[in-house]
Amino acid sequence: MTGLEQLAVLAAGLGAGILTSTVGVASLLSFPVLVAVGIPPVVANASNTVGMTPAGMSGSFGYREELRAHPKVTVAVIVTCALGAVLGAFLLLGLDPAVFEAVVPWLILFTCLLVGAQPWITRWLKRHHDAAHPPAPREQMSSTTTFFAALTGVYGGYFGAGSGVMMVAVLGLGLDLDLRIVNALKTLAVLSANVVAGAIFLLVADLDWPAIVLLALGSVVGGYVGARIGRKLPPTLFRVLIVIAGVVAAVAML
Template sequence: MTGLEHLAVLAAGLGAGVLTSTVGVASLLSFPVLLAVGIPPVVANASNTVGLVPAGLSGSWGYRAELRAHPRIAAAVIVTCALGSIAGATLLLTLPPGVFESVVPWLILFTCLLVGAQPTISRWLAARRRGPAPERHGMSPVTTAFSVLTGVYGGYFGAGSGVMMVAVLGLGTDLELRFVNALKTLAVLASNLVATVIFLVVADLDWTAILLLAAGSVVGGYVGARVGRRLPPTLFRVLIVVAGVTTAVVMLV
């Protein structure tokens, strides 16, 4: 890579770190930059995952107050996304490239629909309940299963996995969106961290790209957490939908 390409990857890491802790579509920015500087797709995908681990670490640290408020569900998110990520990383290394390319954009668009419609859906579900129901501050078996599936996708590719986790937690729990955002960042970290362990052992990696992404993303992740906890719920939901739709359109094109 040339000097300008180094700067481009570093800047991509910074931007991706901010996106990790806010709207959860970091790979939409960083992965295309790695391809643009000449890194092969599978190597770029694995290197991107490894390079964005610091974003998840710094972002989760930035959300530490929110995560401490719900330790049980935070632990459940870590376990489910970590287990799912093992399967996802294995799929990335064993399946032919592009197997899910035709399905993933539509999956992300459907997830965006769920995020946008979540308040209406939640009100409808509440109206169908008989009598007052306790607030859901834990993960039901259904929510747990979808969290595992989100981890699988995060380990396989990851673009839009944060959007998916917002939908899963938004519909499956009654947590405020700032807590959902914190847990989403933790979910991305868990998926990336487990996939990284696998990739370090068996995948081809570009260490120059990894170090540049890591340097930028560790700063961006913390900055994004500071921004994310101050986003009004409606604005946050709009940004999630816009980011998810953009990801899907880019993948379709």
């Protein structure tokens, strides 16, 4: 890489780190930059996963207060996404990338719809529940929420662009938690998937180490900055940004 290309990858890591801790579409920025500087797509994808891991670490540290609020949910998110990412990483190494190319953009668009409509869906469900026996707040992962969280982990290990948007939809619909806490859990979910998939890629995949180092340096700063921003975002604005980011990601992939 030339000096200008190295600067571009470093800046991409910084920007993608911020996106990791806010709207959750980091790979939409970092992955195309790696390909643009001449790294083959599969190598770029694996290198991007490893290089963006520090963003999840610093972002999760920035959200440490939110993650302490519901420790059982935090552990469940880590475990489900980690196990899903194992399958996703091997799918990346063993399958033709075209397998998911036709499906993933539409999946992202659907999850954007769920994120945007979640307040209305929740209110509708409450209106149609027995008023004499209102449901208790959902503060633990149900089997359905756990299943879809694991599926999101599979996708996170496979490619990951938009996986944060998907996790916000899964947790937002499956749990009655403050959106700020959901965002923290989403950041942790991305980290969990990246750590597991990255460990597998370190063992068996071709990697571009200069790109990984540059991404890591930028993303570790961006992840923490993004957490500071994400904590202060009003819920409505955050939801709007999630939908916009997800639509942009889906259109770019189409």
